[in-house]
Amino acid sequence: MSGDFKLEKNGNANGKIFNGLNGHQPDLDKKAFQENFEPTPLHAAILTYLGYAIITVFGFIRDLMRKYHIEKLHAATEDPEMKDFVPLYASFESFYTRNMYNRIQDVFNRPVCSVPGATIDIVERKFSNSGWTSEYTGKVLKNVINLGSYNYLGFAENEGTCTEAAIVTAKKYGAGVCSSRQEIGNQDIHMKLEQTMADYLDVEACIIFGMGYATNSTNIPCLVDKSCLILSDGLNHASLVLGCRLSGATIRVFKHNDMEDLERKLSDGVVYGQPRTHRPWKKILIIVEGVYSMEGSIVNLPGVLALKKKYKAYLYLDEAHSIGALGDHGRGVTEYFGIHASEVDIMMGTFTKSFGAAGGYIAGNRALVEHLRAHSHSACYATSMSPPVCQQILTSLSIISGTEEGRNRIKQLAKNSKTFRQGLKKIGYIVYGNDDSPVVPTMIYLPCKIGAYGREMLQRGFAVVVVGFPATPIVESRVRFCMSAALTDEQIEKALKAAEDVARVLKLDYSADKSLSC
Amino acid sequence: MEMDKPWIVAEAIQSALQAPFYHFILEGLLVIWILRLIFSKSYKIHQKETLTKKEKEELVGSWQPEPLVPPLEKTLAKTRPYRLVSGQVGKNIVVDGYKCKNFASMNFLGLVGNKRVEEKIEKCIRTYGVGTCGPRGFYGTFDVHLELEERIAKFIGAEEALIYSYGFATIASAIPAYAKRGDIIFVDEAVCFAIQKGLQASRSKIVYFKHNDMNDLEDKLIEQEKIDKKNPKKAAVIRKFMVVEGIYMNTGQICDLPKLVEFKFKYKVRLFVEESLSFGVLGDHGRGVTEHFNIPVSKLDLVVACMEYSLASVGGFCCGRHYVVGHQRLSGMGYVFSASLPSLLARAAIEGLNISEENPDIFAQLRQKAAFLQDLLKGIKGIELVGYPESPCFHLRRLHPVTPEKDLKFLHDVVNKCMKNGICITVASRLKEEFLSEWPASIRIAVSVEMSEEDLDEAARVIRHAVEEACNKCKGS
Numbered sequence: 001m002s003g004d005f006k007l008e009k010n011g012n013a014n015g016k017i018f019n020g021l022n023g024h025q026p027d028l029d030k031k032a033f034q035e036n037f038e039p040t041p042l043h044a045a046i047l048t049y050l051g052y053a054i055i056t057v058f059g060f061i062r063d064l065m066r067k068y069h070i071e072k073l074h075a076a077t078e079d080p081e082m083k084d085f086v087p088l089y090a091s092f093e094s095f096y097t098r099n100m101y102n103r104i105q106d107v108f109n110r111p112v113c114s115v116p117g118a119t120i121d122i123v124e125r126k127f128s129n130s131g132w133t134s135e136y137t138g139k140v141l142k143n144v145i146n147l148g149s150y151n152y153l154g155f156a157e158n159e160g161t162c163t164e165a166a167i168v169t170a171k172k173y174g175a176g177v178c179s180s181r182q183e184i185g186n187q188d189i190h191m192k193l194e195q196t197m198a199d200y201l202d203v204e205a206c207i208i209f210g211m212g213y214a215t216n217s218t219n220i221p222c223l224v225d226k227s228c229l230i231l232s233d234g235l236n237h238a239s240l241v242l243g244c245r246l247s248g249a250t251i252r253v254f255k256h257n258d259m260e261d262l263e264r265k266l267s268d269g270v271v272y273g274q275p276r277t278h279r280p281w282k283k284i285l286i287i288v289e290g291v292y293s294m295e296g297s298i299v300n301l302p303g304v305l306a307l308k309k310k311y312k313a314y315l316y317l318d319e320a321h322s323i324g325a326l327g328d329h330g331r332g333v334t335e336y337f338g339i340h341a342s343e344v345d346i347m348m349g350t351f352t353k354s355f356g357a358a359g360g361y362i363a364g365n366r367a368l369v370e371h372l373r374a375h376s377h378s379a380c381y382a383t384s385m386s387p388p389v390c391q392q393i394l395t396s397l398s399i400i401s402g403t404e405e406g407r408n409r410i411k412q413l414a415k416n417s418k419t420f421r422q423g424l425k426k427i428g429y430i431v432y433g434n435d436d437s438p439v440v441p442t443m444i445y446l447p448c449k450i451g452a453y454g455r456e457m458l459q460r461g462f463a464v465v466v467v468g469f470p471a472t473p474i475v476e477s478r479v480r481f482c483m484s485a486a487l488t489d490e491q492i493e494k495a496l497k498a499a500e501d502v503a504r505v506l507k508l509d510y511s512a513d514k515s516l517s518c
Numbered sequence: 519m520e521m522d523k524p525w526i527v528a529e530a531i532q533s534a535l536q537a538p539f540y541h542f543i544l545e546g547l548l549v550i551w552i553l554r555l556i557f558s559k560s561y562k563i564h565q566k567e568t569l570t571k572k573e574k575e576e577l578v579g580s581w582q583p584e585p586l587v588p589p590l591e592k593t594l595a596k597t598r599p600y601r602l603v604s605g606q607v608g609k610n611i612v613v614d615g616y617k618c619k620n621f622a623s624m625n626f627l628g629l630v631g632n633k634r635v636e637e638k639i640e641k642c643i644r645t646y647g648v649g650t651c652g653p654r655g656f657y658g659t660f661d662v663h664l665e666l667e668e669r670i671a672k673f674i675g676a677e678e679a680l681i682y683s684y685g686f687a688t689i690a691s692a693i694p695a696y697a698k699r700g701d702i703i704f705v706d707e708a709v710c711f712a713i714q715k716g717l718q719a720s721r722s723k724i725v726y727f728k729h730n731d732m733n734d735l736e737d738k739l740i741e742q743e744k745i746d747k748k749n750p751k752k753a754a755v756i757r758k759f760m761v762v763e764g765i766y767m768n769t770g771q772i773c774d775l776p777k778l779v780e781f782k783f784k785y786k787v788r789l790f791v792e793e794s795l796s797f798g799v800l801g802d803h804g805r806g807v808t809e810h811f812n813i814p815v816s817k818l819d820l821v822v823a824c825m826e827y828s829l830a831s832v833g834g835f836c837c838g839r840h841y842v843v844g845h846q847r848l849s850g851m852g853y854v855f856s857a858s859l860p861s862l863l864a865r866a867a868i869e870g871l872n873i874s875e876e877n878p879d880i881f882a883q884l885r886q887k888a889a890f891l892q893d894l895l896k897g898i899k900g901i902e903l904v905g906y907p908e909s910p911c912f913h914l915r916r917l918h919p920v921t922p923e924k925d926l927k928f929l930h931d932v933v934n935k936c937m938k939n940g941i942c943i944t945v946a947s948r949l950k951e952e953f954l955s956e957w958p959a960s961i962r963i964a965v966s967v968e969m970s971e972e973d974l975d976e977a978a979r980v981i982r983h984a985v986e987e988a989c990n991k992c993k994g995s
Binding site: 089108120187288 | 554569574577578581582583584586587588589590591593594596597600601602603604605607608611613618620621622623624625628631632635636639644645646647648649650651652654655656657658659660661664683684685686689696710711712715718719753754756757758783786788816825826827829830831832839840841842844845847851852854855856857859860862865866899918942943944946947948949951953962
């Protein structure tokens with residue numbers, strides 16, 4: 001699978017990399033890199049803008065009514081003792097929250113009271129006064145099929161080997177560690193996990209951290225500084241953006257997965273150097289993600305690697321959603337493309353999604369990992385990972401990498417993703433992203449349908465994630481289905497039936513070409 | 519008057535024809551010069567000169583970046599390897615093979631290894647699994663989190679509390695949620711690194727005041743007031759904040775909360791207090807620095823703490839009034855964009871709170887033991903003790919500093935010697951990037967309420983012996 005895939009030969013003469021592999025297929029039965037972003041239909045765009053305009057107008061009216069006490073103000077207000085202080089929030093800042101988000105609050109923050117596996121128990125809430133006040137009805141909606149949690153390989157379980165091992169470790173080590181890695185928080189279980197993870201990824205070394213978000217925000221500043229250039233994909237996660245900002249480096253954003261734009265910016269970076277002084281940059285770091293969770297797209301890794309080699313940049317790959325979920329052995333986007341992990345300078349990932357735990361890691365060659373051990377903000381000041389969580393990762397890793405069960409889970413996930421995606425396309429949804437990604441975003445566009453979709457699916461017994469502004473562009477609200485290896489074929493069937501039903505009710509079959517599946 | 523127009527034109531043509539020949543030449547030259555100036559590119563010093571493709575390729579080919587990280591040998595030579603703890607970090611730990619009493623982990627209430635907590639964790643894992651598989655907005659909100667938030671709010675006496683999944687990220691996300699570019703934050707210079715990252719992320723103007731020096735703070739506030747008076751319109755939109763810690767991680771000192779609350783109302787500056795080391799330590803019921811000084815929590819704008827020390831769990835919380843805390847549910851970056859706290863850790867924290875509420879004298883005992891140990895260590899020659907007398911977390915610094923490297927080596931010698939003799943202490947880890955990186959190196963000692971008087975006596979004895987040996991070695995060398 002790896003090693004004999006040469007990027008330098010085969011078609012880089014004209015600089016265009018078509019289909020990600022330029023026709024060179026390492027595995028003949030592997031599909032070509034195919035991503036789909038059907039453009040917004042005109043009528044949907046117009047209706048979306050119109051919808052937002054109407055909501056905004058009503059928002060202004062309601063705000064006025066609240067200001068003149070015609071309507072009761074339910075929101076919390078500042079302490080009367082502090083009325084002379086400068087207001088904490090600009091009144092327009094929370095306009096969106098007050099007038100749009102509040103009305104559909106019942107589809108967000110749904111409280112859960114069971115393991116987030118294939119089915120989930122949701123605590124029912126009732127909202128009144130346009131979403132301002134809420135109360136628990138006392139009922140629990142049991143066995144709602146879970147299409148929203150990040151449970152790609154189905155390790156969110158409360159029984160089985162992982163659970164038993166985690167309990168044993170909790171009894172042996174306790175919950176917390178109360179100290180940082182550099183002081184007295186480095187336990188044998190952490191070292192074991194780091195070694196296991198490094199072996200799994202086939203790299204020299206690995207270092208783990210207690211939180212995935214903090215992994216990015218506390219380590220990127222250790223690798224680059226003020227006189228470095230960062231080229232960041234337009235759709236990078238907030239933690240990557242924060243890490244880049246905290247480092248002080250110059251950040252240039254390139255269009256999502258657009259290799260030509262990236263090449264242009266790389267070339268400009270190397271040729272013209274730093275702004276104004278034109279001194280050369282010390283380092284150039286390209287930051288991309290393996291799978292983008294809002295788009296469902298997979299990074300064009302061969303393309304990025306080719307550019308990286310040509311311009312001598314370094315590559316930081318955030319595999320939060322792709323580790324465990326892509327590749328025949330779950331090794332992530334590098335295995336998916338048949339590239340060896342050592343080609344990527346910095347491999348970062350999180351344990352939250354595919355391993356059913358929490359935390360993050362950075363893997364690479366030993367010089368990198370030792371440097372991070374000494375200089376990472378998290379290793380020096382933040383506490384280390386909790387031991388039962390480490391054990392969960394160790395057990396799930398041993399299942400994924402060594403056993404038949406692990407291979408079955410990976411196969412089931414790939415099958416589920418494919419079936420579900422094709423099913424949605426047949427119904428007529430516009431589905432974004434790559435056919436192989438376990439994240440399946442479908443477009444809703446209209447703001448009123450965001451809340452409606454969440455509610456309709458819950459009525460039919462499905463928990464879905466609907467996202468609007470500001471996580472997505474304002475007119476591209478979507479439903480994001482997360483596939484799981486724990487979902488059985490029947491559950492996927494039922495989900496597709498429900499999706500079809502809701503599409504009919506809410507008129508969500510925007511896709512121009514209903515035969516997009518092959 | 520239309521009649522005049524054709525007449526004026528005719529007159530103009532006639533006068534032109536009558537002009538001498540050199541006029542034409544001069545004016546022709548002027549016109550040509552003007553046209554040239556219009557159409558030629560103006561000279562700019564910083565103009566990007568377009569390079570040819572070949573030149574660009576040459577530049578690309580010849581550019582050599584710095585290596586991503588320093589070479590392995592260099593990194594290994596400059597740093598010490600991690601110490602390996604085999605097993606639990608409870609009262610007794612095994613570090614690098616040595617059996618020691620643990621005076622390094624900040625396990626103040628001794629909750630690591632508590633059987634009740636472990637039972638509850640087991641039940642929790644059998645109900646919820648380990649991970650929560652999602653952020654709070656998308657099916658990552660468990661009833662355990664909601665229960666923990668309610669309990670913390672009740673325990674401290676605030677209206678609402680919010681849980682983060684990592685202690686470091688708590689204060690680093692809370693500050694930028696409120697303070698934006700253009701705002702002003704008055705910060706004590708000894709604040710911990712997480713706060714510094716929060717300040718950096720907020721992009722506000724930072725004004726440092728001398729550590730725990732209320733007069734210096736007042737001077738700076740008065741200065742800002744003067745600037746505000748000059749430009750009241752601008753001042754009406756600039757928010758001002760003060761960020762302090764209850765007990766400072768870097769020095770072990772306690773902040774002067776009554777004075778700070780007085781400043782808050784006098785100068786209209788909002789007050790954020792970071793209580794990681796004072797939550798579960800100060801106050802009759804362990805509510806923190808507000809209970810210690812008998813100030814209602816509602817007088818503070820935000821109380822932030824991490825549950826990784828007293829509650830021996832993982833994560834952090836922010837609490838305060840609904841108006842202030844509710845904002846973070848949509849704009850706290852570490853809250854919205856990160857997976858929620860694993861439920862077993864939330865359950866461990868709740869059980870920690872239960873245990874604290876059932877034995878409220880545990881806090882007074884902890885402070886008493888801390889004061890006892892501090893007394894014993896005060897008299898040791900060669901080191902100075904820094905910290906609030908009742909704080910279970912305090913620092914030992916070299917009394918007569920030589921150079922930073924030599925002092926660090928001295929402290930490491932002391933630590934190693936103590937470890938060989940069965941007492942585990944640690945040098946406080948710091949990075950060069952921290953503000954005031956030239957802050958003197960120190961050993962941070964953490965007292966746990968589980969320690970008996972004999973343990974404290976033994977610790978003092980071993981540390982005294984180690985310091986004496988290290989001092990003699992220095993004198994000898």
